[in-house]
Each structure stands twice: as structure tokens, then as C-alpha cells.
Amino acid sequence: MRRLGIPSQDIDDVVQEVFVVAHRRGGFSPGPASARTWLVEIALRVVSNARRSERRRLAVVGPPTSEESATPESISPFESAATAQALTRVQEALNSLDIEHRTVFVLFEFAGESCDAIAKVLRVPIGTVYSRLSSARQQVRARYLAEQPSIARSDLAVAPGEPA
Numbered sequence: 001m002r003r004l005g006i007p008s009q010d011i012d013d014v015v016q017e018v019f020v021v022a023h024r025r026g027g028f029s030p031g032p033a034s035a036r037t038w039l040v041e042i043a044l045r046v047v048s049n050a051r052r053s054e055r056r057r058l059a060v061v062g063p064p065t066s067e068e069s070a071t072p073e074s075i076s077p078f079e080s081a082a083t084a085q086a087l088t089r090v091q092e093a094l095n096s097l098d099i100e101h102r103t104v105f106v107l108f109e110f111a112g113e114s115c116d117a118i119a120k121v122l123r124v125p126i127g128t129v130y131s132r133l134s135s136a137r138q139q140v141r142a143r144y145l146a147e148q149p150s151i152a153r154s155d156l157a158v159a160p161g162e163p164a
Contacts, residue, residue: 001014001043004102037121040121044099090144096139096140101132101136104118115129
């Protein structure tokens with residue numbers, strides 16, 4: 001759910017809503033899709049609704065403040081900051097995708113679904129899945145690299161404690 005853009009504080013509520021909808025539909029019936037892809041289809045619709053609600057809330061309230069996360073003592077502060085920064089860049093790259101491309105990317109890359117299963121659950125031709133996946137990969141890569149922090153060469157030449 002997080003990879004589909006649901007804020008961490010809302011994940012439990014969204015997952016519960018997915019299972020409420022699944023129950024209302026009468027449960028899974030064997031067919032062309034597996035139980036997993038059937039749940040993914042429901043989750044996509046619930047996520048789409050939740051994201052729309054979140055956009056409305058942010059328009060009224062404003063963006064949330066960042067939360068500090070605890071890190072194990074064995075990880076240096078530099079490594080922790082670098083990891084947090086990389087994860088933030090990945091999430092921002094995912095957030096930049098439209099829902100169709102993001103769905104295909106997350107299902108294939110993170111959930112390990114096959115392109116055939118994704119095509120069945122989204123009810124699109126397999127070629128569309130391949131096209132969306134390729135496009136999403138390019139967009140994520142470009143956005144991730146564009147967000148990469150750069151260090152000026154002049155900053156590297158200055159010794160600690162000396163003025164620049």
C-alpha cells in the first residue's frame with residue numbers, strides 16, 4: 001500500500017477497506033485471475049479512492065510534517081541519512097507516476113506479479129502492460145537520478161573548519 005502512495009498512518013485503514021470490499025463482493029471465485037490478483041484489483045480501486053481523498057485533505061490542511069525514525073546503533077548517522085534520502089527519492093519517483101504506470105510498476109517490480117497476471121487483473125492487453133512497465137521504469141530512473149544530491153567540487157577541496 002505504501003508503494004502505491006498510501007501514507008503510513010493510513011495503511012491499516014486502507015487494508016481493512018480492501019477486505020471489507022472483498023467480503024461485500026462475496027469472496028473470491030476461481031476464474032482467470034488468482035486470489036492474489038483479485039485482491040490487487042480491489043486494492044487498486046481502494047487506493048485510488050484513498051489517494052483522491054488524501055489530495056483533498058492536503059488541499060485543506062497542508063502537507064504533514066516529517067517523522068523522525070529510530071535507527072539501530074550499528075548504523076552510522078551518515079549511512080542512516082543516506083538510506084533515508086535514497087528511500088525518499090524512490091518514493092518521490094513513484095509518486096511522480098500516474099496511477100496506471102505506477103500500478104504496473106509496483107505489481108511487477110515489488111509484488112513479483114507476471115505481466116500476464118497484471119494484464120488480466122487490469123483488463124488491458126499484454127502489450128499495454130509491457131509498454132507501461134517500460135515507460136514507468138524510464139520515468140522512475142530519470143526522476144530518481146534527477147533528485148540525486150550533488151556536491152560541488154569546491155566543497156570537496158575545503159578542509160573541515162576552514163572557510164570556503
